[in-house]
Amino acid sequence: MSDLVMDWARQARTGVPEAVLCASKSAAQIEAALAAAEEAGHSLLLTRLAEPLFASLSPATRQRLDYDSLSATAFYGEVPNPAAAIAGVGIVAAGTSDLPVAREAARTLAFCGYASPVIADVGVAGLWRLLDRMSDIAAFRVIIAVAGMEGALFSVLGGLVAAPVIAVPTSVGYGVGAGGTLALHSALGSCAPGVVAVNIDNGFGAAAAAIKLLRAGARS
Incomplete structure (x- = not known):
């Protein structure tokens, strides 16, 4: 059983959407969070995604992320225009x-x-x-x-x-x-x-x- 519990109602409740702090997480845990976002049809913000950890993600995952190395953040899915x-x-x-x-x-x-x-x-x-x-x-x-x-x-x-x-x-x-x-x-x-x-x-x-x-x- 996965330890991952996503909070997709956070934005409606608090005004700020769910985000994933990647520091101290494994590549497998990040991939699982992205899979959960895809299944739920949600975009997802990743923070503290250092370049070595980003590089350890699968090529298919990296291609689907809008990654910014300076801030160590990534966007998954659609974001506002x-x-x-x-x-x-x-x-x-x-x-x-x-x-x-x-x-x-x-x-x-x-x-x-x-x-x-x-x-x-x-x-x-x-x-x-x-x-x-x-x-x-x-x-x-x-x-x-x-x-x-x-x-x-x-x-x-x-x-x-x-x-x-x-x-x-x-x-x-x-x-x-x-x-x-x-x-x-x-x-x-x-x-x-x-x-x-x-x-x-x-x-x-x-x-x-x-x-x-x-x-x-x-x-x-």
Whole structure:
């Protein structure tokens, strides 16, 4: 008997669809999840699908996946047309080293039918880069901010925009910044109002939070 139990009612219940975290799973377990999706007639988002694990899937499976190596995500089945994507979320990444996490958030949003432009390499080490893009950033209804090192971007953005800021600390850093804990503490300790935090490297969780915020705003 398989240990796999898919939650196809999750989107109707929570607004965020079922997804499969591939880290620590075998190729056989991932293939079983995809077979369950095919049998149920559902699309499926795969996260943390590292390139070696993707390469271990059967050739037929790999051909059926829309795989993105930077974010380690894959889409199975039909996904919403980008031309019809819902606007409102913007992703701001402090550095190009933060792009894998930013891209995970963007891919999750795209899978769910939301547009999410990524504005990258605007960290506070060169504050002018962020200020040059503020007219674009201020137009977003929800902002996902992605930063490692000391995580200063979270408070700076929180003090400049009206939108809620979802802080995603990344494990990018060294010394006391290694592992992302310092950036997480910066997000949690921010004095800028309206900054909330998800776990380290959790681009998927940030995207889910952004979707729920937009859906709550639409209901009101």
